Amino acid sequence: MSLTAESVWNNCLEFIKDNIQPQAYKTWFEPIIAVKLTENALSIQVPSKFFYEWLEEHYVKILKVALTKELGKNAKLVYIIKMENTYGNKQPFTEKIPSSNRTAVKSQDVDIPLNNKSPELRNPFVIPGIRNVKIESQLNPNYSFDNFLEGDSNRLARSAGLAVANKPGGTSFNPLLIFGGVGLGKTHLAHAIGVDIKDKYPEKTVLYISAEKFTQQYIDAIKKNNRNDFIHFYQIIDVLIIDDVQFLSGKSGTQDVFFHIFNHLHQNGKQVVLTSDKAPVDMQDIEQRLLSRFKWGLSAELQTPDFETRVSILKNKLYRDGVEMPEEIIDYVAKNIKTNVRELEGAIISLIAQSSFNKKEITLDLARIIVEKFVKNTKREVSIDYIQKVVSDYFQMDIDTLQSKTRKRHIVQARQLAMFFAKKFTKASLASIGSQIGKRDHATVLHACKTVDNLSSTDKQFRKYVEDITKKLSV
Known part of the structure; x- marks a missing residue:
């Protein structure tokens, strides 16, 4: 029987599937498409440069073994990267060829030069009239990687966040878009990235801002005829973190100015971190040129934490607050509040407060009463x-x-x-x-x-x- 690209790759997948974790297989191997087979070279298509780099860094050995079993010791693997833009070049163990589908969008970009470096630069974060260009990061130091517990639901996003914090602007995760439902830790992770960067690179200018506040600042800049100053201010940022970017939906003027700022930062090796309650593919009323840029880096989803992660979150919260609580009560709360981390922590705070104010011992009965009230007052999330x-x-x-x-x-x-x-x-x-x-x-x-x-x-x-x-x- 003659070999085809699909049959060779399917045999490789069978071997790989038996040797790695199911979640890793689903994330990193299911999206790959076998494209062609030429003698001993198998071409596979991967969704992005980040994807290819991750495979090269973490799965190069198992790919070699699987391919050698199928095509012999002279086997080669050719990556076809289907993406819109790429920066830098890192050679894989064989070779990487760009996809003919890649479109050169850089020529369409309009960039506003950074030519205003005087101390008169207007900082939208300070009171008008006060000459001060020092940029405060607006970060919350209480949000750190230490208290953002890792689980299956957030491993990819947390790992990417750590990589960005170690090398801002120097990874393929640019922009890093963290998305997921309410209360799953998007804002916490965004702050943690910024806090870690400030700790490792104190000379870097890091700024956290919500998309809502960014929009309001832009409206104020238009009113005061300061549009260029507004753009110049954001172009001097080394790490820009924008929370709830879906808020830009339908706001064409703000999207346009953010487009120019984003291009300038990205082309100058600055880091952009975004959070959203939706994946880029699900965002409504966001310009296509902006959505395409959101997809340049990595979109990492935060999912609802599983039972083990919920227990770890509760134990960590209690440890930080110096409170002891029986295991059965922790398990009960974790089993009955499943929707998100915010509600989970809210329930445990209510339990501690009730016990403290009413001088009651924390018992399973008290936990049942609190959880029942909490669940009743919380809008049920339909699965x-x-x-x-x-x-x-x-x-x-x-x-x-x-x-x-x-x-x-x-x-x-x-x-x-x-x-x-x-x-x-x-x-x-x-x-x-x-x-x-x-x-x-x-x-x-x-x-x-x-x-x-x-x-x-x-x-x-x-x-x-x-x-x-x-x-x-x-x-």
Whole structure:
């Protein structure tokens, strides 16, 4: 049987899968596409320069072994990097060739030169009239890597954050975009990166700012005819950290000025860190040229912490506060509050406060009362699994049928509705929704959401499906 690129790569994957952790395999090997096989050289396509560098640094040995088993000792691996732009060049163990799909976007950039270095430079963070160009970082020193506990849900984002802190502007993670739902630690991690950089590189100018405040400063600059000063100020920053970048949605003027600032910083080797409640692919009303820049580096998702991580977070919090608590109570809180870290810590603070103010011993009964009140007052977060169950029950089918490959119209519609509601009721990325609902890709989920919107406005029966399921999910 003649060898093909796919068959060789599939055999390599079988070997790799048996020798690394499932999560690592899913993250670093599932996205790779086998492109072509020429004699003893296998070409594979990877999504970004960062992706390629990570493989070279962490999995080069296992790739060599797997490929040698398939193609012999003269085996070569050729990387095809499909991306929009790249800086620097690091040779892999064989060779790297750029993709013909890469587009040269730099020629379209418009940059405003940094030509205002006088002490008159206006700093939007100081009171007008006071001559002061010292830039305070606006960082919270309480947010550090030490108290940002690592788990499966945040390992990639935390590792990338540490890499950026060790070498700001000198890694492929530029920009580093950290995204995820409410209370999962995006702001904490963003501050931790800045705090660590200030500690290691005190001479660097680090600035943390929310996208909302950045927008307000820009509006003020326009009112005072200070637009250029505003841009110049941000162009002297070495590490710019912008929180909740999705707030720029629909604000074309602010997006435009941020585009120029971003280009200047990036082209001069400065570090940009962004946080968002959505992945770039899910952001609405953000200009395409800006979204493409968000994808230049790494987008790392923070997910809901698992039980073990939740227990570690609680123990760390108690240790820092000098409070002792029985294991069974910690376990009870961790089992019953699953949504996010903020609520988890809030519940334990409430428990300590109740015990302290009312001079009550911290018991399991007291924990039950606190947790019950806490959960009641917290908006329930609907999971993708729960949505699939509700939709399956509504159409009287099992979940396996809903997730199957069948093209029967009523099953396809049920699957599209599950995807639509997963996007509406959860913070999960399109890729994550597709993966959980029948292993589809993000484009399928996007198509499903558009189809549901269209049918809802044209088909009376379908509109009733949407209304009925919305009521069931909103209970």
